[in-house]
Amino acid sequence: MKNKKIFPAIIALISLSLLGIIFVQVNWIKTQAELKEDQLVMKLFDVTQEVGEELVMQTGSKFNSVVPLPGMKFPGDAYDIYRQYSVANRFTLFEVREKINKSLLRHGLKDTKFEFAIASDNIYGHYPMKTTRFMEMALDSVHNKKSFYPLTPVGGSLLESLAPEEILIIVVPEFKSYIFQSLGWLIAGSILFTIIIVTAFFLTFGTLIRQKKLSEMKSDFINNMTHELKTPLATISLAVDALKNEKVLSNDEKRLYFTQMIRDENKRMNKHVETILQAAQMDRNEIQLNKKDIHVHEVIQKVLENLQLQIQDKNGKVELQLNASNDLMEADEVHFTNLINNLMDNAVKYSKEDEPLLLKVSTKNTGKFIRVIVEDNGIGMSKETVNRVFEKFYRAHTGNVHNVKGFGLGLSYVKTMTEAHDGKIKVESVLGKGSVFIAEFPLKK
Numbered sequence: 001m002k003n004k005k006i007f008p009a010i011i012a013l014i015s016l017s018l019l020g021i022i023f024v025q026v027n028w029i030k031t032q033a034e035l036k037e038d039q040l041v042m043k044l045f046d047v048t049q050e051v052g053e054e055l056v057m058q059t060g061s062k063f064n065s066v067v068p069l070p071g072m073k074f075p076g077d078a079y080d081i082y083r084q085y086s087v088a089n090r091f092t093l094f095e096v097r098e099k100i101n102k103s104l105l106r107h108g109l110k111d112t113k114f115e116f117a118i119a120s121d122n123i124y125g126h127y128p129m130k131t132t133r134f135m136e137m138a139l140d141s142v143h144n145k146k147s148f149y150p151l152t153p154v155g156g157s158l159l160e161s162l163a164p165e166e167i168l169i170i171v172v173p174e175f176k177s178y179i180f181q182s183l184g185w186l187i188a189g190s191i192l193f194t195i196i197i198v199t200a201f202f203l204t205f206g207t208l209i210r211q212k213k214l215s216e217m218k219s220d221f222i223n224n225m226t227h228e229l230k231t232p233l234a235t236i237s238l239a240v241d242a243l244k245n246e247k248v249l250s251n252d253e254k255r256l257y258f259t260q261m262i263r264d265e266n267k268r269m270n271k272h273v274e275t276i277l278q279a280a281q282m283d284r285n286e287i288q289l290n291k292k293d294i295h296v297h298e299v300i301q302k303v304l305e306n307l308q309l310q311i312q313d314k315n316g317k318v319e320l321q322l323n324a325s326n327d328l329m330e331a332d333e334v335h336f337t338n339l340i341n342n343l344m345d346n347a348v349k350y351s352k353e354d355e356p357l358l359l360k361v362s363t364k365n366t367g368k369f370i371r372v373i374v375e376d377n378g379i380g381m382s383k384e385t386v387n388r389v390f391e392k393f394y395r396a397h398t399g400n401v402h403n404v405k406g407f408g409l410g411l412s413y414v415k416t417m418t419e420a421h422d423g424k425i426k427v428e429s430v431l432g433k434g435s436v437f438i439a440e441f442p443l444k445k
Helices: 002-057 093-106 134-139 175-182 184-243 252-283 296-306 308-313 333-349 383-388 410-420
Strands: 115-120 145-151 166-172 291-295 317-322 328-332 358-366 369-376 424-430 434-442
Touching: 002 093, 002 145, 002 166, 002 175, 002 184, 093 115, 115 134, 134 166, 175 184, 184 252, 291 296, 291 333, 296 308, 296 317, 296 333, 296 358, 296 369, 308 333, 328 333, 328 434, 333 358, 333 369, 333 410, 333 434, 383 424, 410 424, 410 434
Parallel strands: 317 358
Antiparallel strands: 115 166, 145 166, 291 328, 358 369, 369 434, 424 434
């Protein structure tokens, strides 16, 4: 009961830890992005201010070629004297762009894309100088960032009373992308380690589930083993007590009966111990195959002869169709015989109580392989059981069938031995209708 409570608690704690880590990571990235955005905004403002001050203090090549025209009128005329001394008239578009590029480089914003314009402060919507895409970029305030700086001549300078009021506007398109580019390694590292943590979580979760199932199966195995060994021991104990009776000792027939009972139960216990030892050997990969030429059909017929009494006890019928023209293969006779025996014995064990057993065994050649098919009309298996039937210690729930005994090692052994013989096996089953085991082995070359 305690373990049942601990397992969900572990899962809950790991899940909370994972969610907490993801939450902290997201908030940390968000905080870093906000800080980076503030830094970039400040740098962009510094660039705009620096370039604006240079434009106000300096004169460009365009200004030097300008000659005032006689009879110029006051503001309002397209050619008034104020325009002659404006920044837009003193510098070329190229010169202003170069100044911005150099300033961006000095402030660590190399290769930053931008659009810019110089606007008249006293005439709304009038831009004496602007780049091609400036208006398009300036209108999108959601994705783009704008920075302004008034181009006011320095007091006492020659241009103080001559230059008109203007504003330098710099627009950086897709401003957010620069933020995430600057945080690229941090974001990539954060995502990478989050993926690693999530993967580790699911691996841990899967391992815990498998360990839990394995623990339950091993508990069932121990219970089954205890029962399987306890029954023959109890029978032997009763037989030994009976042999102490003088009436039994004096009766040869009864003495032989109880002696044979002890021998049979001893064989039964030895068989169980051998099964467990084989499972242990399979775990350690210690099974050594002694391969030799064998005929599959002979093995099948031999196994059926040994199971004849059990089949008769179930009022069973066997349909044998050995259609393979070539049944010669290299195999370990003992293990291959056990493999076929387990498949047929399984069909007998899981037959229906209220319906006679029908066991169909057939073979056929498929290229360089021989296929062995064992089909029954037993209780069948659910989809979950079909997926897990070859797992060690796994035993299917048989509903009201209580006479099925074993350790859950038979089909695990079958799969291991099939693969050891370079073969493959699969199962098809419908609950309540029966099962079909299809094993395929390579023929002798």
